[in-house]
Amino acid sequence: xxxxxxxxxxxxxxxxxxxxxxxxxxxxxxxxxxxxxxxxxxxxxxxxxxxxxxxxxxxxxxxxxxxxxxxxxxxxxxxxxxxxxxxxxxxxxxxxxxxxxxxxxxxxxxxxxxxxxxxxxxxxxxxxxxxxxxxxxxxxxxxxxxxxxxxxxxxxxxxxxxxxxxxxxxxxxxxxxxxxxxxxxxxxxxxxxxxxxxxxxxxxxxxxxxxxxxxxxxxxxxxxxxxxxxxxxxxxxxxxxxxxxxxxxxxxxxxxxxxxxxxxxxxxxxxxxxxxxxxxxxxxxxxx
Amino acid sequence: xxxxxxxxxxxxxxxxxxxxxxxxxxxxxxxxxxxxxxxxxxxxxxxxxxxxxxxxxxxxxxxxxxxxxxxxxxxxxxxxxxxxxxxxxxxxxxxxxxxxxxxxxxxxxxxxxxxxxxxxxxxxxxxxxxxxxxxxxxxxxxxxxxxxxxxxxxxxxxxxxxxxxxxxxxxxxxxxxxxxxxxxxxxxxxxxxxxxxxxxxxxxxxxxxxxxxxxxxxxxxxxxxxxxxxxxxxxxxxxxxxxxxxxxxxxxx
Numbered sequence: 001x002x003x004x005x006x007x008x009x010x011x012x013x014x015x016x017x018x019x020x021x022x023x024x025x026x027x028x029x030x031x032x033x034x035x036x037x038x039x040x041x042x043x044x045x046x047x048x049x050x051x052x053x054x055x056x057x058x059x060x061x062x063x064x065x066x067x068x069x070x071x072x073x074x075x076x077x078x079x080x081x082x083x084x085x086x087x088x089x090x091x092x093x094x095x096x097x098x099x100x101x102x103x104x105x106x107x108x109x110x111x112x113x114x115x116x117x118x119x120x121x122x123x124x125x126x127x128x129x130x131x132x133x134x135x136x137x138x139x140x141x142x143x144x145x146x147x148x149x150x151x152x153x154x155x156x157x158x159x160x161x162x163x164x165x166x167x168x169x170x171x172x173x174x175x176x177x178x179x180x181x182x183x184x185x186x187x188x189x190x191x192x193x194x195x196x197x198x199x200x201x202x203x204x205x206x207x208x209x210x211x212x213x214x215x216x217x218x219x220x221x222x223x224x225x226x227x228x229x230x231x232x233x234x235x236x237x238x239x240x241x242x243x244x245x246x247x248x249x250x251x252x253x254x255x256x257x258x259x260x261x262x263x264x265x266x267x268x269x270x271x272x273x274x275x276x277x278x279x280x281x282x283x284x285x286x287x288x
Numbered sequence: 289x290x291x292x293x294x295x296x297x298x299x300x301x302x303x304x305x306x307x308x309x310x311x312x313x314x315x316x317x318x319x320x321x322x323x324x325x326x327x328x329x330x331x332x333x334x335x336x337x338x339x340x341x342x343x344x345x346x347x348x349x350x351x352x353x354x355x356x357x358x359x360x361x362x363x364x365x366x367x368x369x370x371x372x373x374x375x376x377x378x379x380x381x382x383x384x385x386x387x388x389x390x391x392x393x394x395x396x397x398x399x400x401x402x403x404x405x406x407x408x409x410x411x412x413x414x415x416x417x418x419x420x421x422x423x424x425x426x427x428x429x430x431x432x433x434x435x436x437x438x439x440x441x442x443x444x445x446x447x448x449x450x451x452x453x454x455x456x457x458x459x460x461x462x463x464x465x466x467x468x469x470x471x472x473x474x475x476x477x478x479x480x481x482x483x484x485x486x487x488x489x490x491x492x493x494x495x496x497x498x499x500x501x502x503x504x505x506x507x508x509x510x511x512x513x514x515x516x517x518x519x520x521x522x523x524x525x526x527x528x529x530x531x532x533x534x535x536x537x538x539x540x541x
């Protein structure tokens with residue numbers, strides 16, 4: 001039972017991580033190849049604070065705030081660079097993060113941070129907290145998508161120059177996407193650190209950023225349900241089956257290739273093709 | 289009364305003088321044609337007005353308020369409505385949704401607040417009105433990839449109109465349309481003018497320009513060559529020479 005609880009907790013944390021990237025990449029169209037750096041900022045911040053006897057929830061919040069603040073800084077870079085240049089810039093952010101934490105003694109250097117205190121919620125209590133966060137993050141995503149903010153994100157994702165010509169403050173909208181997405185990545189990092197209670201730089205290596213991106217792309221860029229399903233599957237499969245764990249990179253790489261080649265809309269796009277419905281036409285006719 | 293006042297605008301790209309001390313003004317309720325041969329600086333002027341290009345020198349005033357230091361979106365919020373030369377619809381949205389995004393400008397003015405505003409019905413309803421005004425309400429639910437260029441050009445105008453701009457800035461709206469479509473489109477502009485809309489029009493179709501514009505400004509090589517009513521301006525030898533005869537043929541036709 002303990003194993004299943006741990007697995008579900010890990011799955012929930014992955015879902016929060018991928019939904020947070022989905023806000024930036026899926027909704028707002030800003031490719032980020034270094035998202036796990038913000039998960040790492042949240043994880044390091046929260047664990048160092050709880051080790052210094054800060055209450056768990058305060059530490060979690062501090063991790064979110066710091067990750068969100070760094071996210072806004074990277075967001076500022078996104079105002080200058082676009083598309084593949086932004087992808088490379090964000091990739092650089094991941095390496096800078098790793099380079100910094102590896103060299104800092106007070107962050108544990110290569111050995112990382114161990115003996116992270118137990119939040120004291122019990123395994124089931126912690127799982128409930130994580131699942132509660134999953135629900136909140138999913139609801140927030142849903143609210144953003146159906147709101148005018150989501151409408152603008154869709155426009156920015158499609159063509160930001162034209163969005164400007166419609167009077168939309170594209171820069172601020174992009175910064176909001178980065179602030180929200182990276183703060184939530186910080187949340188998943190804080191939860192992760194207190195779940196495994198031991199973190200080290202490689203927990204936040206570049207390949208983990210790609211894993212998060214794979215979850216978003218395979219689920220369907222921008223689709224909340226698709227991303228939840230994909231990250232649930234992709235996070236537990238390697239844990240369930242040892243041989244998948246051994247070939248994790250090969251599996252994710254192949255899945256990414258297959259999705260991009262045969263169903264660029266991911267699982268969500270596949271579902272839409274199998275069960276088509278004219279949602280848009282309904283939206284208008286319902287109003288007449 | 290002058291709505292937009294452009295004074296002594298100069299733009300240099302490296303060593304090239306794209307615009308040299310050009311001044312012009314746009315009066316309330318008129319269609320001002322900005323014409324000239326290719327490379328004359330017309331589109332650059334439009335880009336200076338919208339803020340895509342920063343001038344090296346000169347001022348742009350909207351009813352006495354200087355626009356020079358405002359970013360593009362802020363100028364649009366002040367009342368400049370810009371339709372680009374190449375149509376750029378949001379391809380993931382239906383034509384109605386394209387227009388509704390502009391119609392809901394109040395909902396998107398404050399980014400954080402926009403997260404709590406969900407109701408799109410009114411904007412979608414309003415978008416139908418704008419689409420009807422340009423005669424394509426039957427394609428409201430279509431995606432941009434499924435309709436012809438003429439529809440997309442009209443959608444662009446509907447989208448700009450939905451912003452309720454104080455002036456329309458149109459960059460070659462008739463390009464790529466056949467003569468029937470072009471005439472129909474120009475008629476829409478005349479109709480808009482009769483409703484009090486101010487329009488700055490860049491256009492190569494001189495027959496339509498002559499028919500619908502109240503006044504013309506001619507640019508050549510980045511300098512202002514002539515200004516006045518279409519009849520007088522299009523007869524000026526310097527203007528005819530700038531068009532190297534080709535324009536005269538069009539005009540005569």
